[in-house]
Amino acid sequence: MNAMLAPFCCDREAPPRDALSAREVLAVEDVRKTFEEGSQKVEVLRGVSLAVDQGEVVALEGPSGSGKTTLLSIMGCILTPSAGRIRIAGREVSGDEAALRDVRKRSIGFVFQQYNLFPALTALENVEYALNVKGVRGRGANAEAARVLDLVGLGDRKRFLPRDLSGGQKQRVAIARALAGSPEVLLADEPTANLDTAVGTQILELFQKLAKEENKGLVIVTHDPKVRNVADRVVGIRDGRLSDPTEH
Amino acid sequence: MVSLARKNLLHDRLRFVITVAGVAFAVTLVLVQVGLFLGLLGKATVTIENSSADIWVTSRETPNVDFAHSFPETTVLRVRGVAGVEKADNAIVQFMNIMLPSGAEEGCLVYGLEDFSAWNLPWDVESGDPTELRRGDFILMDRSAERRFGPFQVGDYREILGHRFRIIGATRGAASFTTAPVVFMDFRRAQGLQQTVHNRTSYILVKVAPGHDAAQVAERIRAVTPYNDVYTRAEWAARSRNYWVVSTGLGMNMGITVFLGILVGIVVVAQTLYTSAVEHVKEFGTVKAIGGSNWDIYRILGEQALIAAVVGYAIGAAMSFGMRPLLAQLHLNVLVSPQFAATVFAGTVLMCLGAAMLSFKRVAGIDPALVFRA
Numbered sequence: 001m002n003a004m005l006a007p008f009c010c011d012r013e014a015p016p017r018d019a020l021s022a023r024e025v026l027a028v029e030d031v032r033k034t035f036e037e038g039s040q041k042v043e044v045l046r047g048v049s050l051a052v053d054q055g056e057v058v059a060l061e062g063p064s065g066s067g068k069t070t071l072l073s074i075m076g077c078i079l080t081p082s083a084g085r086i087r088i089a090g091r092e093v094s095g096d097e098a099a100l101r102d103v104r105k106r107s108i109g110f111v112f113q114q115y116n117l118f119p120a121l122t123a124l125e126n127v128e129y130a131l132n133v134k135g136v137r138g139r140g141a142n143a144e145a146a147r148v149l150d151l152v153g154l155g156d157r158k159r160f161l162p163r164d165l166s167g168g169q170k171q172r173v174a175i176a177r178a179l180a181g182s183p184e185v186l187l188a189d190e191p192t193a194n195l196d197t198a199v200g201t202q203i204l205e206l207f208q209k210l211a212k213e214e215n216k217g218l219v220i221v222t223h224d225p226k227v228r229n230v231a232d233r234v235v236g237i238r239d240g241r242l243s244d245p246t247e248h
Numbered sequence: 249m250v251s252l253a254r255k256n257l258l259h260d261r262l263r264f265v266i267t268v269a270g271v272a273f274a275v276t277l278v279l280v281q282v283g284l285f286l287g288l289l290g291k292a293t294v295t296i297e298n299s300s301a302d303i304w305v306t307s308r309e310t311p312n313v314d315f316a317h318s319f320p321e322t323t324v325l326r327v328r329g330v331a332g333v334e335k336a337d338n339a340i341v342q343f344m345n346i347m348l349p350s351g352a353e354e355g356c357l358v359y360g361l362e363d364f365s366a367w368n369l370p371w372d373v374e375s376g377d378p379t380e381l382r383r384g385d386f387i388l389m390d391r392s393a394e395r396r397f398g399p400f401q402v403g404d405y406r407e408i409l410g411h412r413f414r415i416i417g418a419t420r421g422a423a424s425f426t427t428a429p430v431v432f433m434d435f436r437r438a439q440g441l442q443q444t445v446h447n448r449t450s451y452i453l454v455k456v457a458p459g460h461d462a463a464q465v466a467e468r469i470r471a472v473t474p475y476n477d478v479y480t481r482a483e484w485a486a487r488s489r490n491y492w493v494v495s496t497g498l499g500m501n502m503g504i505t506v507f508l509g510i511l512v513g514i515v516v517v518a519q520t521l522y523t524s525a526v527e528h529v530k531e532f533g534t535v536k537a538i539g540g541s542n543w544d545i546y547r548i549l550g551e552q553a554l555i556a557a558v559v560g561y562a563i564g565a566a567m568s569f570g571m572r573p574l575l576a577q578l579h580l581n582v583l584v585s586p587q588f589a590a591t592v593f594a595g596t597v598l599m600c601l602g603a604a605m606l607s608f609k610r611v612a613g614i615d616p617a618l619v620f621r622a
């Protein structure tokens with residue numbers, strides 16, 4: 001791991017390595033999710049198991065409504081499963097809200113289809129504010145924000161507001177924001193859906209490169225076929241079950 | 249630290265202007281209205297505050313210094329005999345009719361004493377000598393009379409209750425809540441002018457000897473004057489003030505104005521902050537998704553409320569002070585003490601924070617999962 005990141009990870013214990021793969025950063029085991037809408041119960045996930053290693057890029061493919069976002073939300077500790085276990089950075093995740101928030105704070109970086117940048121904040125401030133929320137303050141936050149923006153190639157756009165950036169540039173800011181604070185896991189929901197083909201390809205290649213360099217586990221949910229070019233593994237999801245993982 | 253609160257406020261500039269305008273309006277309303285009220289109320293007690301009398305003996309149930317009744321002038325002899333009384337004198341305060349050069353008859357409030365200088369009345373003499381009043385049919389007239397009576401000059405004559413007096417000087421700042429101009433004349437002449445005060449007096453002014461406590465001396469005076477009321481200076485000022493506050497409905501009026509000001513402030517601030525919170529729901533969802541708690545979001549709303557409070561107060565206070573010269577031209581005095589200004593500031597901050605809290609429930613319910621929705 002990059003030596004510069006030491007201040008952001010020093011309070012993390014080393015994962016207990018015995019029982020699991022030494023490089024595993026994220027695992028879900030037999031996860032189920034049922035939504036109740038009125039009297040109707042919709043079983044969206046019907047026993048999903050998946051593990052992601054450090055530096056591994058996993059593509060999650062499936063038709064609309066197959067439960068991709070639901071699974072990603074559960075992996076990102078935004079949603080709790082109806083059943084099943086989740087391990088992030090070697091730790092079992094418990095269901096209470098404060099613990100989930102803590103995992104999101106320390107271990108997860110999100111990238112969304114809609115970018116979800118703060119429109120009133122510049123590129124640099126967007127990243128710096130996320131670090132502030134994660135408990136990194138002052139000059140450390142500013143320096144880390146500048147570092148990750150350089151990594152995504154936006155060193156010369158730090159003072160731009162989102163409205164003055166192109167779609168691709170916005171998604172780069174979002175990637176920088178996800179990287180900031182050095183979480184072990186990056187989760188992206190349809191990150192290229194709003195981008196044209198060429199820009200989408202650039203974003204995916206950047207994503208892959210950074211996940212490798214910074215040693216993150218990366219899950220990209222998409223139905224963009226280009227993802228196959230950057231993924232180490234493509235996992236299909238259909239009717240709430242994973243299809244056989246296809247080695248790429 | 250990046251302040252999302254501040255950046256969002258400046259981003260939604262129009263809304264920020266409306267919020268601040270609402271706060272500034274409320275602050276101006278309260279400062280000017282209450283300031284005017286206090287300025288007006290100051291007139292109700294100006295002679296009590298300025299005279300050197302520590303204790304006032306009044307006739308029973310006298311409601312305020314202007315509305316005096318009378319009691320036998322010999323009562324003063326008993327008061328002089330009380331331990332701790334250094335000096336006690338009769339004083340007449342009486343409305344009398346005065347004839348103006350125009351032929352119009354007006355009312356004035358006559359203060360009659362034998363020894364004005366002993367009681368620091370009048371306290372601001374522009375010209376003339378109060379001790380001269382004993383030597384003839386002379387009066388001192390307050391300059392504030394010119395507003396109602398027209399200009400006067402020292403040496404002019406005025407007829408009071410059919411008796412001619414020469415104006416031998418002018419005073420400043422002596423006023424009555426009733427707006428009747430104040431005239432100073434010798435006690436005996438004032439007594440002689442009006443049948444109802446023959447051998448009688450309106451008040452006994454008492455100075456307490458050094459080392460004695462005014463409240464204790466007042467208690468002793470009460471024992472020897474069973475048909476009178478006895479007040480210390482502060483008690484008498486409070487009684488005079490309260491009379492006007494309560495009887496005129498001014499107090500109620502003030503209360504309603506302050507209430508409306510605060511209500512308008514709260515409604516505007518609560519409304520704009522709430523709309524802002526609703527519009528930024530997705531941003532707050534993002535804050536939660538990246539690990540922020542409800543408190544992080546409450547802090548954003550609180551900081552916005554605080555900024556609106558400080559900026560709104562500054563503008564409101566500046567507007568109030570800007571209005572003072574204008575109101576002064578209308579002979580209205582806006583009295584704003586530093587303590588009152590500080591109280592209004594604290595109230596503004598509380599008002600804005602309270603308004604922000606009305607949005608707390610809304611943002612507490614925000615589901616971070618909405619970050620995945622279009």
Ligand SMILES: Nc1ncnc2c1ncn2[C@@H]1O[C@H](COP(=O)(O)OP(=O)(O)O)[C@@H](O)[C@H]1O
Nearest residue numbers: 035037042044063064065066067068069070071
């Ligand atoms: N909060 C929810 N309440 C009820 N049903 C939901 C909720 N979230 C998702 N679903 C349902 O779960 C199914 C899978 O949704 P989602 O995970 O968003 O699919 P995908 O991302 O693959 O398009 C859909 O049928 C959707 O309607």
Ligand SMILES: [Mg+2]
Nearest residue numbers: 068069070189
């Ligand atoms: Mg989806």
